[in-house]
Amino acid sequence: MSDWQQIIKDQSIASLEKLAEKFGHDVIDVEALKPAFDNFQMRITPEALEQIKEVGDPMWNQYIPTVEELDVVDGVIDSLDEDGDSPVPNITHRYPDRALFLVSPVCATYCRFCTRRRKVGDPEKIPLNQYDSAFQYLREHTEIRDVIMSGGDPMMLSDRRLEYLFQQLRAIPHIEIIRIGSRITSHLPERITPEFCEMVQKYHPIFMNTHFNHPSELTPAAVAALDRLSRAGVSLGCQTVLLKGVNDDPKVMMKLMHELLKARVRPYYLYMADQVAGGEHFRTTVQKGLEIMQALRGWTSGLAVPQFVIDSPGGGGKVPLLPEYLESMNDDEVVFRNYEGKRFVYKQPRQVPATPNEVERVAELDVVPIGRKKTATPRRTKRRRAAGE
Numbered sequence: 001m002s003d004w005q006q007i008i009k010d011q012s013i014a015s016l017e018k019l020a021e022k023f024g025h026d027v028i029d030v031e032a033l034k035p036a037f038d039n040f041q042m043r044i045t046p047e048a049l050e051q052i053k054e055v056g057d058p059m060w061n062q063y064i065p066t067v068e069e070l071d072v073v074d075g076v077i078d079s080l081d082e083d084g085d086s087p088v089p090n091i092t093h094r095y096p097d098r099a100l101f102l103v104s105p106v107c108a109t110y111c112r113f114c115t116r117r118r119k120v121g122d123p124e125k126i127p128l129n130q131y132d133s134a135f136q137y138l139r140e141h142t143e144i145r146d147v148i149m150s151g152g153d154p155m156m157l158s159d160r161r162l163e164y165l166f167q168q169l170r171a172i173p174h175i176e177i178i179r180i181g182s183r184i185t186s187h188l189p190e191r192i193t194p195e196f197c198e199m200v201q202k203y204h205p206i207f208m209n210t211h212f213n214h215p216s217e218l219t220p221a222a223v224a225a226l227d228r229l230s231r232a233g234v235s236l237g238c239q240t241v242l243l244k245g246v247n248d249d250p251k252v253m254m255k256l257m258h259e260l261l262k263a264r265v266r267p268y269y270l271y272m273a274d275q276v277a278g279g280e281h282f283r284t285t286v287q288k289g290l291e292i293m294q295a296l297r298g299w300t301s302g303l304a305v306p307q308f309v310i311d312s313p314g315g316g317g318k319v320p321l322l323p324e325y326l327e328s329m330n331d332d333e334v335v336f337r338n339y340e341g342k343r344f345v346y347k348q349p350r351q352v353p354a355t356p357n358e359v360e361r362v363a364e365l366d367v368v369p370i371g372r373k374k375t376a377t378p379r380r381t382k383r384r385r386a387a388g389e
């Protein structure tokens with residue numbers, strides 16, 4: 001057993017009794033929390049535990065079960081309808097040129113807001129012996145050039161199994177990009193071993209979408225793990241989820257983005273929390289997300305500004321949202337406000353009258369050439385029409 005597997009086995013907290021021993025029975029009501037625990041597995045690694053400084057802080061809120069998980073109002077089990085877009089087990093194929101490949105059912109630490117809580121934590125729900133149909137599907141669908149390995153956390157697999165997956169994917173000529181969605185760098189940085197870093201270099205380009213929600217998660221150990229990945233040539237991005245009681249504050253978000261960049265991780269997405277049953281108490285309003293984006297854009301470098309997206313409920317995919325900068329737009333000018341709220345006007349390019357040749361071609365095709373109005377009818381054409389040509 002590897003050192004990191006030993007840490008998971010021996011040093012993580014995975015029962016309410018152990019949690020109560022750590023924080024006190026007056027804080028952890030084992031009986032009251034049991035239904036939430038039974039509904040979605042709990043495990044907290046030493047690294048994640050270390051980040052909790054007090055009851056109710058942002059780390060506590062992410063990892064400690066609460067009775068609020070049982071308050072289901074609008075939440076649904078599979079809020080993004082991933083299973084509806086699953087042609088074979090373990091694959092979700094929603095977008096034209098990329099596919100999600102669920103390769104691991106487990107995580108080092110379980111996040112209470114997890115969108116995939118219906119599958120995660122239960123080894124039977126993402127069966128590891130059903131990769132074959134997934135590879136077959138990926139081989140047959142030549143339009144797929146980007147595969148996102150996810151779960152659960154793919155980095156919970158052994159190096160041997162990961163290398164097998166990389167080899168299989170690299171044997172498919174049309175797959176250009178392999179991405180790994182993983183929260184391991186903040187939960188179990190020990191997993192980023194020299195052996196893994198050496199092995200992964202054989203299969204580039206490999207991208208890792210990390211997941212950090214709060215600046216305190218970028219501990220020295222996490223930053224060192226990110227550094228090892230960078231040195232191994234893994235391109236690093238971060239997906240952050242906007243969570244009430246965790247990071248729904250522009251200052252916290254700005255700090256998080258800065259800490260990520262210092263660790264050479266490019267902020268990629270800021271997600272609205274999904275409408276997932278069991279995680280509804282983490283949801284903020286969309287206005288809060290827009291307010292945070294407005295506090296980032298222009299006030300700090302563009303590198304530190306992720307795309308703010310809603311993953312459409314029911315499976316419509318990710319849709320980017322922007323604060324309202326545009327005031328009006330017509331053929332002559334565009335009126336907008338900058339990050340400070342000051343108003344500016346941008347003149348549209350002057351509409352150049354169409355040439356006679358263009359008008360004739362347009363009449364045949366019934367299209368308008370870009371940047372030109374389909375209005376002018378040149379005299380030559382009029383003459384021809386009048387002459388019955």
Ligand code: SF4
Binds near residue numbers: 113
């Ligand atoms: S690490 Fe990711 S998949 Fe695992 S519980 Fe957290 S959010 Fe869900």
